[in-house]
Every structure is written in structure tokens, then in C-alpha cells.
Amino acid sequence: MPALLGDKLVIAISSRALFDLDESHQVFEQEGLEAYRQYQIAREDSPLEPGEAFALVQKLLHINSLLEGDSRVEVVLLSRNSADTGLRVFNSIQHYQLGITRAAFAGGRSPFTYIPAFGCHLFLSTHAEDVRATLEAGFAAATILPSRLRRETRDELRIAFDGDAVLFSDESEQVFQREGLAAFQASEQAAARQPLGGGPFKPFLAALNRIQTEFADAPCPIRTALFTARSAPAHERVIRTLREWNIRLDESLFLGGLDKSDFLQAFGADLFFDDQEGHCQRAVGVVPTGHVPHGISNFKKPEST
Structure with missing residues (x-):
């Protein structure tokens, strides 16, 4: 067999x-x-x-x-x-x-x-x-991405995720890039109770979460975190989406556009996933980083003639 x-x-x-x-x-x-x-x-x-x-x-x-x-x-x-x-x-x-x-x-x-x-x-x-x-x-x-960073010696695995185009679909990011921040905030507030579509990393996070549930009576060796440029009022849709998916994140940081690097270093991520190259290039100086070439931020714009 x-x-x-x-x-x-x-x-x-x-x-x-x-x-x-x-x-x-x-x-x-x-x-x-x-x-x-x-x-x-x-x-x-x-x-x-x-x-x-x-x-x-x-x-x-x-x-x-x-x-x-x-x-x-x-x-x-x-x-x-x-x-x-x-x-x-x-x-x-x-x-x-x-x-x-x-x-x-x-x-x-x-x-x-x-x-x-x-x-x-x-x-x-x-x-x-x-x-x-x-x-x-x-x-x-x-x-x-190449980093040559000193490796952490602790056993706990710490994984950090960006939100839109990584854990979630890029539908909201499309609004932001097409219409700007105010339109994005208004759109997210209006759709606060409508779950976001899943991004490419949803199944991976769900699989991590299933393992985490097996450590209910013991210290868990996995810790997950969301690091998103969103802030209030766009936070509510994210929280409700994860609740709808029945997926738990240990930590969630809504940074309102702040540079994620210092926060990632404080979290001690073993690997951080983000779809935007600029974010990745800044983060790789402090934590191991994986670029996720997915969503609108990675579409190649046609060259002007």
C-alpha cells in the first residue's frame, strides 16, 4: 500500500x-x-x-x-x-x-x-x-532573500505574515492602489462584515493552526503574527475574516503604514512573508524574509512608448 x-x-x-x-x-x-x-x-x-x-x-x-x-x-x-x-x-x-x-x-x-x-x-x-x-x-x-543574518537558537518557530495579497486576496489593495487611502478606508468600513477572500498563504496558516491546536495542554512551539499596514477602521474586516475562517493568529499588529522592520525584529520572526518588494528589502535587514510575488503590487506595468 x-x-x-x-x-x-x-x-x-x-x-x-x-x-x-x-x-x-x-x-x-x-x-x-x-x-x-x-x-x-x-x-x-x-x-x-x-x-x-x-x-x-x-x-x-x-x-x-x-x-x-x-x-x-x-x-x-x-x-x-x-x-x-x-x-x-x-x-x-x-x-x-x-x-x-x-x-x-x-x-x-x-x-x-x-x-x-x-x-x-x-x-x-x-x-x-x-x-x-x-x-x-x-x-x-x-x-x-539573501540576508546572512545570525540565526536564532530558540526552538520556538515564529512566522510573520503580511495581510493583503498574502493571507488575504488583494481585492482591497486594488482599491487602495486605484483610488487611494480614503477610498480604501471607506470601502473596508462598508464591507467590515463581509469576509475577505483567501490569499495564497491561507492554507499554510490553516495547517500551522491545526498543529497549534495539538498543544492545548503544553507550550506551543509555533507562534504566528500578522503585520499589516492597515489601521482602524480597516482592522475590523481582518478580524472578522479570521473569525469566519476559524483561524487564530497569536499576534496582530495594525501599523497604519509604519515601517514594519522594528516590529518584526521585536517579534523575532524566523521568516516574514510580504508581497511588496520594498517592504521585503527593508525587512530582510532584520529578519529572514520571503517575497511573495502575488497580487496587484507585482503586476508588471506596460512600458510606455
């Missing part, structure tokens, strides 16, 4: 998000595929250094050890490498004793097509095109 991942939280991650492959990628860029292949084979017994999302993966997998043998988190490696060049990645996984046993090596092509088959809730990659394709297919995904 085939194994099933069932109701696990399934995270897909690229090899370059999990490990530091910058040096070998430079070989590929400058000398080509065969030189890259030989480079990796010659070093396949040398463990790679941790990458941007390594600490996040460690904390996710640590949750399994707290559930008395009930494995609820699965991390799957999705890589553009071939199995031949990917052996160094798997050897590094074993070196760090990460509980990752499943992988898809796509041999130079985008591996995002395997996300539905694995039942993934989230894909993390450094390859922006793969991330966009995943979002367009209806799955949560983010481009992990």
Missing part, C-alpha cells in the same frame, strides 16, 4: 534555500553544467554550509519530536539538480541529521510541477521564476 502524507504540514524547499550553494552556482554560471557537475561530485562528501532557510527547517522538523512519535511535519526537497549532482545535497542533509527523506531532482527544469503530487502547503526557493509559477498554480510560495 503506498505511503500517504495525509494531513501533515508539507513544506517544499529548494536546495539553494536549504544550503549555501552560491559558490557552486557561480561555477555553473561561469563554466557551465559539466564543470558544475564535476565540482559537486568532487565535493560530495564535503557538507554544504546552512542556507537562508536552514534554521527554519530545523525548527519545523523539531516539532515532530514534541508529538511523541506522531510526525506532523514533512519537508520535501525540490531541486533543479540531477540526482547525480544532488547527491552532495542529500549527504549534507544526513550530515546535519535533518529528517528529510523525500526529494524530486528535476534535472535542470523547474520542480514546481511536483508540488501538487506531494500535497505541499508551501514552497520556498531562491529561484523567482519557480516561485511565480507555483503561485500561479494556486500554491503558497516565496522567494527567500
